[in-house]
Amino acid sequence: MKIIILFIIIFQFFHVNADEIYNLIKIPNLEIYKLKNENNIRYLNAKGDFKIGVDDNIACNKTNRENLNSKFPIIERNIKRYNSKFLKKIDLKYVVFCEGLFVSKINTGGIPDNKNRTLILDINFNEKYFERMIHHEIFHMIQNSYEDHFNDLKFALFNNSDFEYAECSTCSDRLNLDLYENTNGFLTEYSKSIPSEDMAEIFSFLMVNKNLIEEKIKNDSILNKKVNFIKSKISKIDENIL
Amino acid sequence: MIKTIKASKSEKILFIFLIILAVSAFTSFFLLKNKCLFIDKNDLKKLNFENPDNIAVMNLECGNVIIELYPETSPKAVERFKTLIEKKKYDGSAFYKVVENTLVQAGDIEFGNIEYLDYSKIGSGKSGLGLLKSELSDDFEFTEGSIGFARSKEFDTEDSEFFITLKEIPIYQGEYTPIGKVKFGLDILKKIKTGNKAIYVLRPDYIKTFRMLEIN
Numbered sequence: 290m291k292i293i294i295l296f297i298i299i300f301q302f303f304h305v306n307a308d309e310i311y312n313l314i315k316i317p318n319l320e321i322y323k324l325k326n327e328n329n330i331r332y333l334n335a336k337g338d339f340k341i342g343v344d345d346n347i348a349c350n351k352t353n354r355e356n357l358n359s360k361f362p363i364i365e366r367n368i369k370r371y372n373s374k375f376l377k378k379i380d381l382k383y384v385v386f387c388e389g390l391f392v393s394k395i396n397t398g399g400i401p402d403n404k405n406r407t408l409i410l411d412i413n414f415n416e417k418y419f420e421r422m423i424h425h426e427i428f429h430m431i432q433n434s435y436e437d438h439f440n441d442l443k444f445a446l447f448n449n450s451d452f453e454y455a456e457c458s459t460c461s462d463r464l465n466l467d468l469y470e471n472t473n474g475f476l477t478e479y480s481k482s483i484p485s486e487d488m489a490e491i492f493s494f495l496m497v498n499k500n501l502i503e504e505k506i507k508n509d510s511i512l513n514k515k516v517n518f519i520k521s522k523i524s525k526i527d528e529n530i531l
Numbered sequence: 532m533i534k535t536i537k538a539s540k541s542e543k544i545l546f547i548f549l550i551i552l553a554v555s556a557f558t559s560f561f562l563l564k565n566k567c568l569f570i571d572k573n574d575l576k577k578l579n580f581e582n583p584d585n586i587a588v589m590n591l592e593c594g595n596v597i598i599e600l601y602p603e604t605s606p607k608a609v610e611r612f613k614t615l616i617e618k619k620k621y622d623g624s625a626f627y628k629v630v631e632n633t634l635v636q637a638g639d640i641e642f643g644n645i646e647y648l649d650y651s652k653i654g655s656g657k658s659g660l661g662l663l664k665s666e667l668s669d670d671f672e673f674t675e676g677s678i679g680f681a682r683s684k685e686f687d688t689e690d691s692e693f694f695i696t697l698k699e700i701p702i703y704q705g706e707y708t709p710i711g712k713v714k715f716g717l718d719i720l721k722k723i724k725t726g727n728k729a730i731y732v733l734r735p736d737y738i739k740t741f742r743m744l745e746i747n
Contacts, residue, residue, distance in 0.1 A: 309633070309700050324701050329669060331702070 314383050314405045316341055318351070322361070322386060329373040332361070335387035342392075347400060349387035352412060357386055360412045360419075367423045370496070375527040379434045381427065382406040388413045399426035403433040418466045424496035428489040431526065438522040441484035447514045448474055454483045468494070468501075474511035476502070491519050495531050566722050567593035573715045575744070585609075585711070586744040587616055591723070592736060596716030598678060601709060605666035608680050608689065608708045613743060615640070615658060615691055621741035627653050629732050631725045634700070636681055637738060638692040645737040653731065658691035665689060666708045673703035676713035676720075695720055 310319045310333060318337030326332070334357060340348045368384065376382065380403040390397050390411035398414035399422060401407075408430065414422050432439040445454060452474070465478035476494055480487040494502045495516065506513040523531050538546070572594030580586045585600040602609040615621055621637070623644045628636035641656025642649040665686040673679065673696050681692035689708055696703070697720060713720065726732040 309702050313702060313706060321701065324704075329705065 314385075314402075314407050316385060316405075316407070316409070319385060322357070323365075326365075326369075327373070328369060328371060328376055329382070330368055330371075330376060331383050332365075333383055333385045335385065339387070346393045347391070347409075349390040349409065349411065352386050352388050356388070357412055361386075363420060364410065364412075364423060367420050367496075368427075371427070371530065372527070375530060378526055379403070379427070379430045380406045381408055381430050383408070385409045386412050390414075398422035401426050401430040401433065403430055415466075421466075421493040421497045423493075425489045425493040428492040429485065431492070431523070432485055432488065435522070435526060438525065439485070439488055444484045444488060444515070444518065447511055447518065449511070452481075454481065454487070457483060466490075472505050472509045472512050474509060474515070476505070476512070487515070488519060491516055492523070492531075495519065499531070567719075570594060570718050570722060571715075573597055573719075578715065580714075580744065583744050583746050586714070587613075587711075587741065588744055589621075589716075589741045590739045591716075591719055592739070593719040593722050594716060596719050597714045598711050599714050600711040601671075604668050604671055605680075605708050605710060607663055608666050608710055611658075611660065611663055611689075611691075612680075612693070612710050614660065616741050616743055619741070620658065620691065621738050623737055623739075624741075625732075625735040625737045626723050627731055627735050628694075629723055629725045629735070630730065632697050632721070634694045634696050635720055635723050636692060636694040638681070640691050643692075645735070648735075650731065654692070656691070660690070662687060663689040663708070667705050668709055669705045671704065671709040673700045673707070673709070674712075675699055676717050677703075678710040678712065679703065679707035680710055682707065697721055 308317065308319075310321070311317050314333075316333075316339055318335055318339045319333045320336045322332040322334040324331050335349060335351045338348070338350045364384070364386075371381075381401075383406055385407055387409060388411060390400065390409060392400060396411075398411050398418070400409040402409070408426055410423065410426070464482070467478070468476055469478075475481050475487065476490050480490040491502070491512075502516060506516050520531050570593045573596070575588065575595065575597075578597065580599075582599065585602060587598045587600060589596040589598060600609045600612060615638075620640050623646055624637045624640065625643050625645050625648060626635045626637045627639065627643050627648070637643065639653055639656040640658050642652040643654070643656055663680070665682065665688075667686075671677075675696060675698050677696045677700075679694055679696075680689040681694050682688045693710060694707075695713060697717070724732055724734075724736045
């Protein structure tokens with residue numbers, strides 16, 4: 290009887306999933322968008338809607354091909370800035386495109402997943418911040434791979450002693466991504482949410498508008514320390530990124 | 532005097548119909564049932580190889596699958612593969628995981644031999660030779676008939692299990708350690724029993740013998 294039950298379990302639940310992409314990165318309904326790239330990154334496209342994660346808390350919809358084709362050059366141009374060695378170090382191999390990305394019903398631009406070497410990107414994310422969002426999410430992958438380099442507690446010490454970050458990135462209403470005129474230690478409102486978002490914001494600005502940040506830090510000693518911290522830690526991983 | 536009775540037209544039609552029925556019944560039971568029919572068995576005496584040291588011959592129900600190993604691409608993996616072949620460890624190894632027209636997988640020495648299949652542990656068996664480091668190649672393309680070492684979700688967990696692709700799977704490039712490519716006998720691999728809708732196969736087909744090519 291036990292054997293019969295075992296057989297039923299094995300042959301009922303382990304249905305064939307001929308989807309080789311799913312077997313590798315555990316996201317269903319994907320197709321290859323562009324496989325051969327100089328830095329060995331692989332671009333995948335959602336040909337159908339998908340839900341993944343604990344209780345399917347991550348959801349995203351299939352892309353419109355024309356929409357993707359129009360946005361791909363922007364994405365490719367930005368991701369090309371990372372060489373294959375660096376991408377390997379931060380466990381990034383697959384970039385997945387979809388539209389309308391939600392985590393626990395909260396809209397988000399991207400989801401980094403070091404375990405599956407994947408970055409999911411919402412190609413419909415606000416165009417104003419789109420390029421910066423890519424680097425922001427990549428920073429999270431960097432931090433996940435180099436936790437010792439980017440210690441949250443150590444980083445938080447750069448702030449004035451009376452400042453407190455929120456409990457989590459979505460626990461506060463500090464969500465605005467616009468650059469502050471007067472920085473006072475923070476580039477954006479979102480920088481004030483948690484240390485890792487603060488670091489990711491700095492990194493993303495350094496990637497898309499380094500000169501502007503260099504100007505800002507001249508009159509902001511806290512931000513100056515933070516920016517130099519990020520620069521020095523990144524250079525330990527790869528000297529050519531920043 | 533015996534009178535010859537001429538068959539009527541309808542009797543003639545019935546007779547022809549019965550003959551056709553008999554022929555089709557014979558065909559279905561004895562010919563079509565034979566899955567190896569019309570498959571080239573790849574007689575080794577008729578084949579010549581440029582690089583015989585790296586040719587392995589996997590004998591299956593329908594004939595020989597001739598494989599060329601690529602030690603230049605993955606030296607450690609090919610060395611392990613050859614060791615297991617020479618020790619006859621793959622003899623009786625079941626193709627327990629078969630995805631129709633996509634890939635076949637065998638090589639679980641501990642739990643995947645046809646003599647002692649253990650479905651509760653299959654896929655987790657060890658060769659006893661230890662795990663291998665992944666030897667990934669960004670140049671090796673997993674075209675139809677490519678052989679790669681299987682691994683767990685983690686890299687550097689290759690041991691003895693291997694898979695053969697039945698179609699091009701570009702996403703595997705740089706993901707799995709390549710071992711070689713099928714030179715002859717892809718048709719034979721395509722005849723391997725599938726699990727219908729299940730990923731694991733009940734009463735699976737298996738490797739009769741697996742040997743390196745004997746050079747005389």
